[in-house]
Amino acid sequence: MKIICVGRNYAAHIDELGNIRPEAPVIFMKPDTAIAQSSLPFFIPEFSNDVHHEVEVLVKINRIGKHIQAKFAHKYYDQIGLGIDFTARDVQQELKAKGLPWEKAKAFDGSAIIGKWFDKSSLGDLGSLSFSLHNNSEVVQQANTSLMLWSVDELIEHISRFFTLKIGDIIFTGTPSGVGPVTKNDRLEGYLNQEKAFSLIVK
């Protein structure tokens, strides 16, 4: 399986990092070794001093597809989740400045937190899901999928022009504003439509 991540899909997050609003979705990938074991804490990697949380809505692909039109994209998933795209921001800024790929900053072991899956039929309108990330019980990121620049179905259309989607692939749909550093002993909890999707400790 593969993890396809979307960058710069929320205007307020683009602004907070001083990035330019893209003309098409920004896409990168994480390997399956990036998936964190849910029983373990998240360990801050030794090569970074500035690891940021990025809470994101996730989509799990349930059919193989290529060149999927947005109007048919809803047939390719029936589970929605919430996770974290952990990012070594210091490493990423260095790579970006040199025009290099982001994988060292984004795709390292344990960088993909995948929470509980929810039936999409139980969530209501996917275009207006609320979600949030709490760090030590304080809300640090809070948003709604209505603020996405590209909807889930538009993302699937775009992604599947380049990459065949296969059963079990997961799409990270981009983070809203409020990203920030994590420190040892932080407890991060994610909520999708008020339901708890994950809880983890940083070590």
Ligand code: MG
């Ligand atoms: Mg992200």
